[in-house]
Amino acid sequence: MIAVGSAGGYLVVGTLWVLGLMVALLEVRIPQARRIAFFLGLAAATAATILAGLMWPGDSQLVLAGGGIRMDGFALYIQVFILLGVVCSLLMGLHAPENLEVGTTGLLLMAAAGASLLAMASDLMGILVAFVGALIPLWTIAVIYKGHNGREAALKGMVVGALAAALMGLGAALILARTGTTQLAGIALYLQSADWIGSDPLMVVGLGLVLSGLGCFVAAVPFHMWFVDVVEGLPAPAALLLSGGVMAAGLAAAIRVLLVGFQPVVLSGFGYLSWTSILHALGLAALLICNALALVQRRLKRMVAYLAAGQAGLVLVTLAAIGDMGATGKQLVVSRAVGGVLVFLAVHAINWIGLFVAVEVIASGDGSDPKISRLSGLAHRHPWMAVAIGLAVLCMAGMPLTAGFFSRFYLLSAMVAADWTATAVVTALSLGLVLVMSLGLVATMVMRPEHPEDVRISPALKLVAALSSVTILALGILPGGILKVAIQSAESLVGAP
């Protein structure tokens, strides 16, 4: 582990951001240098991934920007998987560069910088800035993308995003007014010494607004529509970054806000109004509604987007259970459960790479969302590609031998450990729904007659598919190592037992 110290955090984010800007400018100014710009971006993302991996487990005492950024194991762990997703989405861009508008590579890098910042930010305002920093480049990609619904989607995203930013900013301001700080550690310190905050309207409204803002950003029901539309309006590489990496980073930020900043609220007995019950309801709604909506989709990108929103719901429910658990002081269980959630987020990021390989395989030239039926009979023409896609799809459904099995097992186990049996049963049944749907998808590839039009599969896409498949299988067969790392990362956040 390299003791890069404070420079490391800036290095990861700053390199990506500045290089992103440079690459975008290079692409726009000199279109002939597009390939150079692209490989520059790829190299930067790869370097950042390796850097983040080498710096793990970081130093939880090390704070930057006056305490607004923490380079702890938690941040670095999330960053590694986000950045891995970025590398894969850039590689995926090689598959059909003609489908990507000039400037996309740079914007992708800038979004990745925002997502990395999101994983490290431990200040309400920092998180807000990071969210916006990650999303604005993605909206911009949607605007310039030739798909016919990109602009509309970007507009929706910006309106909801502005609303979310306003809500969260206002909430942070209210909390600042009461506690004198927007840093999570400071808020926690205030809450520990404060009495029951239920009688304090400033804190209650502030917390409510922060929760609403976070909900908008991570596409929790009922704020999920913008997310689905934006994913549909983006080219596959950028959609992958939004629904895989940025989603994982956003959920990580939610974990940090709630378990570090507002955990004492649960401890002080907020009763039925505590954030855990709100999150419980939000998460269950997302889980059930989004998974059910995914079931009826005919177009692949929309389906994957709904599934991602459903995954976010799953994490929110588990987070609520962990919050409840923390209230009863089961520290060993808390750090293990947070570790489980971290494994889930990593698997989500990897899994979505595989799913977007499927999107890219059947993507049409005009930028529209491909129909699921386009996958029919893929196993006859391209059996290995079908195996890779099938693995990703089954992983999403939590099939044993894939990484998805254990990652879901950990979440359910956290719910049961918190004595939320009924919730666990509902969650498990909704996972069953996803499993049935995913086998349907596999059946489309295997049992349906071949689609008349063949698909083009480039070496770059094969590489990405192989990367995701191997990781999915490796984490599914040997799940012990990543869990150890994840638990250690979680301990840097919620403290060792």
Next chain:
Amino acid sequence: METWVEHLLLIALPAAPAVGAIVAGCCPKRATRLVWAVGWFFSVAPLVAWVFLRAVLPASAGGDLLVSIHLPWVPDLGIGLHMGLDATGLVMAGMISFIALVAMVGTLPSLPELNRAHVVCLLLAEAGMLGVVTSWDLVLFIAFWEVTLVPFFFLMGRGPTRGGVAAATRFLVTSVASSVLMWIGVLILVEAAGAPRTFDLGELAKRLGASPPSSFSSAWLFVPAFLVRMAAVPLHTWFPAAAASVPTAAAILLVGGVLPLGGYGLVHVLARLFGPGLCGLSVWLFWIGLITALGGALASVVQRDLKRLLAYVFLAQMGLALVGLTLGSEEARMGGFLLLVATGMGGGCLFLFAGVVCSARGTQRIVEIGGLWRFHPAFAGLAFAGIASAAAVPGTVGFAGTYLVLRSLSGNIIHLALAAGAILIMGASVLWAYRRVTGGSYHSEMWATFRWPRSRQVAILALLCVVIVLAGLMPGPISGLRPTGTGPLVATTDKAHCGGRTGP
């Protein structure tokens, strides 16, 4: 004294077909003969491994593990790769590997689209089922339990009719919904068993025996998973539809593998964790079994479709097995277990027979098939072993199991009458069907499209016949029990489970 040979043979049981599936999957698509050779080799391999294992293992009875391997898997959560076999597991493993071979033989050449993918799915299904039998860690058990669904879905769905897809979907939905509930049940039990966390079946059984879970709600979460696989009422609807419309090989595996495995899961997991009384659940399960037996028997009477009729008969037999497994007495459990074996062997035999006959005649309607006896007496005669076992004719394994179950029911005249009625009805309907199919006059034009049953099919039928009769005449050694019947079938501790609640 366990040696590395035993460990190797134990691992080979699920690993050989899994490796076979990978090898077959890597074969070129057009190399059909090569794929078939691989399929044959790797479906015989587990059977050979089992025979060696049976030879080297001590013939001890009871619930002790005869051979086991324990490797850490996710040590932070107490999940291990714990594989093992006890006396019942050994029997079940032998049966599954044999039935998988029958399914390989039962793959009819009349379905040209059943090629590489079919072989891969057959081998994967076998690997999954053998994994279920050998796993002694609950996470491993669930993993194998769920993973088996995928090959089954494709085996069932790749049939010549769309009905297969519908049946496969129904099976899939009920199976998935029930097995995710089992996840939760397992997690609740593990929490209840206290620190350090473990998912090890033996360890959990020991701990729960010492401090039994207070409520039986967690036991309920396990039940649907097993009832779906056993095709017990009211979760049985997938089975008759599936048996009637899926390819022959899949039907053989369903009846000979999936159904008995449901019952085995009940013995292996539920009875071990919750004690022989199943936390007061056994009363419910007993009645579910009795209703299944009666309902299946009655439904079989009105069937016009040969495969559907057979499906209902075996459904009834599974119901009786469930009755036996939940009755509580040693003798009844032995009977229930023998009925599981009877369903496996008889089901394999009869669905192979029905598959060949129906595909030859091009119809499944019983009244349209006839004269088989004159046409091919050996084939028809050998299939009688399966019929006799289903009808509980003395000298077959079906009789041995049925007799033991009925004898333990003799305390209650109503239970006895209901069960005996079910047996009589199912016997009558299966014998009627057999008479219609084999008897009657022989019209050459009716069998014009009849391809002779392959010699390997006749041979495997003869082998099944021998097993059915041998197991019926000498049930003790086959089921791994002492002839005196004193060895406990289910490993349980002496301490009272669930506050001493027991079965009916």
